[in-house]
Amino acid sequence: MTYQRPAYEEVTIAHRGNTVSLRPSLRAAATLEACHGFPALFRALDDCNLTIISEIILSASVIRQDAAAFLCGHAGKPLFPFFLAVRQPLAELLDMFRPAPDPKAKHATGKPVPWPDFYQALYTQATGFLGWTPENAWNATPTEIDRAYAAHIDKLKAIHGSADDTVASEQDNAYTPERLKEIDELGYDPAFDRDGLNVLRSKIARRA
Template sequence: MTYQRPAYEQVTIAHGRNTVTLRPTLRAAATLEARHGFPALFRALDDFNLSIISEIILATCSRREDAAAFLSRVEGRPLFPFFIPVRQPLAALVSMLTPAPDPNAKPSTGNPITWADVYAALYDRATGWLGWTPETAWNATPTEIDRAYAAHYEKLKAIHGSGEADKPAYDPREEVTEEQARSGIAQLKLNAKRGKR
C-alpha cells in the first residue's frame, strides 16, 4: 500500500489523553537531517530510541513547551505502550521532511546533492523567488516550498512565455552557405521565409 501524503502536512500523536501536533517544517528538516541523517531517524523509530524520538517531537512541535510537557508524561513509565501508537505517525512525519516526489519529474542525470544543499535551495527559493520572510520560509514544509515555487514558475511561464515558443522554428544560418551569404542570397531566403517580398 502506498502512503498518501495529506494536503496539509502535519501529524498528531497521542499518549493516553495527551496529544501534540507536529509539522515537518524546513527548520526541523534541516536540523534533524544534519544531526542524525534520514537512515538514523527511521532506525530510531524501529529501535524505539527515546532520545532521538524526543528530538523529532521537540523539533517538529510549533510550541516546544507543549512537546516538553508531552514527553514529561512518558518519563518513569513503561515505554512500549508509548511507542506503539506514535511509531507510525512519526514515520510519516519523518518522510514529510523531504519534498513530496513529483510524479511528472524526469529521472535526474546530474550529480547527487546533499540534503543540506536541498534545504539551502528550498530556503533560497522561498525567500528569493517567492519573497517570503525568513521566518515564513523556516516554518513552511519542504513540500509547501517546492509546490509554491513550481506554481510561481508556471505563472511566470504563462505571463512571459516559456522561452521555447519564442525560439524560431529554424535557424536561417543553417540553410545558407558561405558563398550565398556573401552574395546577398541569404537575405532573400530569409525574407521569403518570413513572407516578405
C-alpha cells in the same frame, strides 16, 4: 489500507491523554538532518531510541509546550506503549521532510545533491524568488516551498515564454534547404520585414 500522504502535512500523536501536533517544517528538517542524517533518524525509530525520538518531537512540534507535556506523560511508566504510539506517525513525519513527488515534474538526471545543500536551495527559493520572510520560509514544509516555487516558474513562463518556446521559434525561422527554395521561388523572404526596412531608409534619408 494504502497510506496516502496528506495534502496538508501535519502529524498528530495521542498517548495517555496527551496530544501533540508535529509539522515537517524546513527548520525541523534541516536541523534534524544536519544533526543525525536520515538513516540514523529512521534507525532511531526501529531501535526505540528515546533521546532522538524526543528530539524529533520537540523539533517538529507546532506548540513546544504540548510537546513537553506529551514527553513527560510517559515518565515513570513502561515505555513500550509510548514507542508503539509514536513510531509510525514519526516515520510519516520523517518522510515529509522530503518534498512529495510531483507527477508533472521531469525526471531528474543530474548529480544527487546533499540534503544540507538541498534545504539551503529551498530556503533561497522561498526568500529570494518567492519573497517570503525568513520566518515563513523556515516554518513552511519542503513540499510547500517546492510546489510554490514550481508554480512561480510556471507563472513566469506564461508571462514571458519559456526557453523551449524560443528554441521552437528559432527552429521555425531557420534557413533550411526547403526554406531557401521557397524564398527563391517567391523572390523574397516572407520573414523579412520589408516595410520596416523602408521606414528605416526614409528616416536615414531625412537625416542626410
